[in-house]
Amino acid sequence: MSSLRFVDERLGAAPAARKALRYVFPDHWSFMLGEIALYCFLFLVATGTYLALFFEPSLERLTYTGSYLPLRGTEVSAAYDSVMGISFELPAGLLIRQAHHWAADVFVVAIVLHLLRVFFTGAFRKPRELNYMIGVTMLGLALVEGYAGYSLVDDLLSGMGLAIGYSTAMSIPLFGGDLAYVVWGGEFPGADSIQSRLYIGHVFLLPAAIATLIALHLALIVRQRHTQFPGPGRAEDRDVGTPLWPGYALRSLSLFAAVAAVLFLLGGLVQINPIWQWGPYEIWRGENGAQPDWYLGWLIGALRLMPGWEPVAGDATLAGNPFFGGVLFPVTIFAALYLWPWLEQRLVTRDPRRHELLDRPRDNPFRTAVGVGGFVWVVGVFTFGAADRVLVSLGFSYATQLWIARVGVFLAPVVAFFAAYSACRALQGRRSVAAPHRGGPA
Numbered sequence: 034m035s036s037l038r039f040v041d042e043r044l045g046a047a048p049a050a051r052k053a054l055r056y057v058f059p060d061h062w063s064f065m066l067g068e069i070a071l072y073c074f075l076f077l078v079a080t081g082t083y084l085a086l087f088f089e090p091s092l093e094r095l096t097y098t099g100s101y102l103p104l105r106g107t108e109v110s111a112a113y114d115s116v117m118g119i120s121f122e123l124p125a126g127l128l129i130r131q132a133h134h135w136a137a138d139v140f141v142v143a144i145v146l147h148l149l150r151v152f153f154t155g156a157f158r159k160p161r162e163l164n165y166m167i168g169v170t171m172l173g174l175a176l177v178e179g180y181a182g183y184s185l186v187d188d189l190l191s192g193m194g195l196a197i198g199y200s201t202a203m204s205i206p207l208f209g210g211d212l213a214y215v216v217w218g219g220e221f222p223g224a225d226s227i228q229s230r231l232y233i234g235h236v237f238l239l240p241a242a243i244a245t246l247i248a249l250h251l252a253l254i255v256r257q258r259h260t261q262f263p264g265p266g267r268a269e270d271r272d273v274g275t276p277l278w279p280g281y282a283l284r285s286l287s288l289f290a291a292v293a294a295v296l297f298l299l300g301g302l303v304q305i306n307p308i309w310q311w312g313p314y315e316i317w318r319g320e321n322g323a324q325p326d327w328y329l330g331w332l333i334g335a336l337r338l339m340p341g342w343e344p345v346a347g348d349a350t351l352a353g354n355p356f357f358g359g360v361l362f363p364v365t366i367f368a369a370l371y372l373w374p375w376l377e378q379r380l381v382t383r384d385p386r387r388h389e390l391l392d393r394p395r396d397n398p399f400r401t402a403v404g405v406g407g408f409v410w411v412v413g414v415f416t417f418g419a420a421d422r423v424l425v426s427l428g429f430s431y432a433t434q435l436w437i438a439r440v441g442v443f444l445a446p447v448v449a450f451f452a453a454y455s456a457c458r459a460l461q462g463r464r465s466v467a468a469p470h471r472g473g474p475a
Contacts, residue, residue, distance in 0.1 A: 059261045063150045070143035072292040073136050080133040089115035090232035101309050109313040112187040112228055132300025137179050141328040144172045152404050154391040156260045162374045164253040169370045171246050176328055181235040192314025201359035262391050331411050334418025335362040338439055398457035406450035413442040
């Protein structure tokens with residue numbers, strides 16, 4: 034107490050501290066999804082800092098002389114050699130590297146689930162539109178950050194991913210060629226500077242941008258207060274939950290410990306991205322069956338689903354496959370996410386009021402149906418990009434599953450839309466029938 038009194042007498046911080054410690058957090062489990070994303074990011078920063086001490090961001094060619102015998106004598110890049118050294122020679126290096134990789138995957142999972150919770154409960158409504166857009170931006174940056182991270186290694190998987198990224202950038206009309214040339218430092222595979230650029234982006238620029246957005250996100254949450262589900266004692270102007278200290282702080286610290294423990298368990302027990310199996314990247318090699326991390330599977334699926342259509346306008350030819358699948362598809366998804374709060378407010382609900390209480394998905398059937406349809410669309414594209422090799426091994430020809438998927442990715446979202454809308458209306462009807470009996474005789 035004397036130390037607190039010392040600080041308060043000099044800074045006058047007691048009123049602000051008391052207010053902060055009394056801040057109420059909702060008790061619903063779904064609010065933990067955002068915290069899991071935050072703790073994964075902190076875990077990524079800590080493990081990434083450790084890995085950066087031993088990584089060499091260079092494409093300089095050298096002969097591998099490490100402890101992995103099958104690759105001894107193979108010409109590799111300095112980047113690949115350093116990651117092999119981290120994996121097999123650095124104490125706990127493979128554990129840290131795999132835990133870092135798993136944390137990146139879980140980080141994106143938590144952001145996506147958190148975004149779905151925000152969308153389906155209407156937590157993006159006034160006055161939280163800006164904070165919602167910050168969250169969508171963080172998702173986009175997380176995808177780019179993950180792509181840059183596994184592209185650093187210069188194994189066969191990362192090299193093929195960079196080749197796809199280069200072709201996609203080149204397909205952008207008007208300025209795509211210049212953009213690809215600037216980012217890659219020349220024609221593919223680019224100059225040695227591509228590795229240092231990826232390194233700077235992955236280790237410094239993108240984490241700094243994500244950390245800034247997280248800080249803004251949390252500041253806005255505190256400023257505007259958490260939303261909460263309707264329930265006993267809860268109202269637009271009254272929060273019910275657990276105060277920050279001591280209850281919520283101890284719960285949150287326990288969650289952080291659990292997240293770190295699970296990530297270390299995954300890193301130690303479940304193999305991920307075994308670059309010694311893929312081998313070093315060579316331009317002429319593309320025979321491995323490795324798939325990118327799950328969060329890029331939807332883009333791979335879109336590229337594979339697009340036919341070889343190349344529209345021609347005068348002397349200009351549009352590279353249809355990489356543009357429509359790799360550029361237009363993700364831009365459409367993110368544009369819809371950014372615009373939805375205003376589209377719903379102006380065209381659907383026509384409700385400009387401030388909202389502190391959340392909806393249940395059944396409370397807004399149209400929003401829920403749109404969200405389910407969009408989610409099924411993306412998952413359908415992702416499923417084709419992730420399961421094609423498995424289906425071929427089961428006897429389904431690639432051409433057959435390709436055409437089934439092309440029809441399914443447009444038909445399934447429509448079916449899902451009407452199914453979700455009907456289910457919400459049915460649940461609303463059931464509630465309206467049961468409601469009079471909860472308070473007594475009808």
